[in-house]
Amino acid sequence: MIAFAGLGANLGDRLQNLQAAIEEMDGLKGVTKVLRRSSFFETEPVGDFSSQPFYLNAAIQLETALSPRALLMEFLAIEKRHGRVRTALNAPRVLDIDLLFYGSGIIEEEGLRVPHPRLHLRRFVLIPLAEIAPGWVHPVSLKTIAELLKINHSAEKVERFRPSDLWIGRSIRPVNRSNLRPEDRMDQSILSTSETVEPETGRLDLPGSMRWERSDER
Numbered sequence: 625m626i627a628f629a630g631l632g633a634n635l636g637d638r639l640q641n642l643q644a645a646i647e648e649m650d651g652l653k654g655v656t657k658v659l660r661r662s663s664f665f666e667t668e669p670v671g672d673f674s675s676q677p678f679y680l681n682a683a684i685q686l687e688t689a690l691s692p693r694a695l696l697m698e699f700l701a702i703e704k705r706h707g708r709v710r711t712a713l714n715a716p717r718v719l720d721i722d723l724l725f726y727g728s729g730i731i732e733e734e735g736l737r738v739p740h741p742r743l744h745l746r747r748f749v750l751i752p753l754a755e756i757a758p759g760w761v762h763p764v765s766l767k768t769i770a771e772l773l774k775i776n777h778s779a780e781k782v783e784r785f786r787p788s789d790l791w792i793g794r795s796i797r798p799v800n801r802s803n804l805r806p807e808d809r810m811d812q813s814i815l816s817t818s819e820t821v822e823p824e825t826g827r828l829d830l831p832g833s834m835r836w837e838r839s840d841e842r
Contacts (some may be wrong), residue, residue: 626659627695628725628757630740630749632667635718637666638680639785645702645719646684651697655689662752664785670746671688671725671794676716676826680785692726696736699723701729721793728763739764744772752830 629649633641650658664682669676683793688695699721706719724740732739739762743749751771753760758770765772 625688625727627692627723627727628753628760629686629699630681630722630752631723632679632681632720632745632748633718634677635716636756641719642680643681645706645721646682648702649684649686649698649721650704652695653690656683656695656698657687659687660685662755665752666785667748667785668781670748671779679748679754681748681782683749683756684757685756689813692723692729692731692738693733693736694767695726696723702798703830706714722749723726724753725760725763728761730763738820744831745778747773747776747778747780750783799807803838 630644631645646658649656665681667679667681669679679786690698702718703719703721721736722740722743724743726738729738740749741754744762744765749767753769754773758768760769761767761774762769767775795819
């Protein structure tokens, strides 16, 4: 099964924390491998947490035979091994790993919601995702990641940390973006991080009964 995860850190050696976590995720239980990883992006904290250190964020695409619940538990175990201690909501953290998508599945269980219920509101999630999978379709909104990013008007700053640091495959190495398939190339016009935008409405109209409210929780 193809899955996507978002990673973030704003304490300690942020880059090392993310790189080490990704290496651990590549080979989980012998049935999970990392297929793609975005560049690293430096992002400002959202909501009323501007006094926190800036985050480093990335997104990865995985192939896994683990169930969604088992994959999430492995993510939590990796966080714990790296010193994550959950105290207050939105507290700074050495590592945060979110399960964003699990195939085209829609899961509503205690402690497990897939797709991640706030990813459409977060530029720090959408921009890394759009770099590696702009054509991936959100199973609830039925919009692609690129389309969700274009209609996202949140104002937090998101800047590429290392412009050439994108890799595809099992070895961590820079990749020539010109070798990507056309459907996997990100529209660079949607990556502008310096433009002035209006505050987001905080609501996304979705088909059916599911509607998500704005939340400042990361």
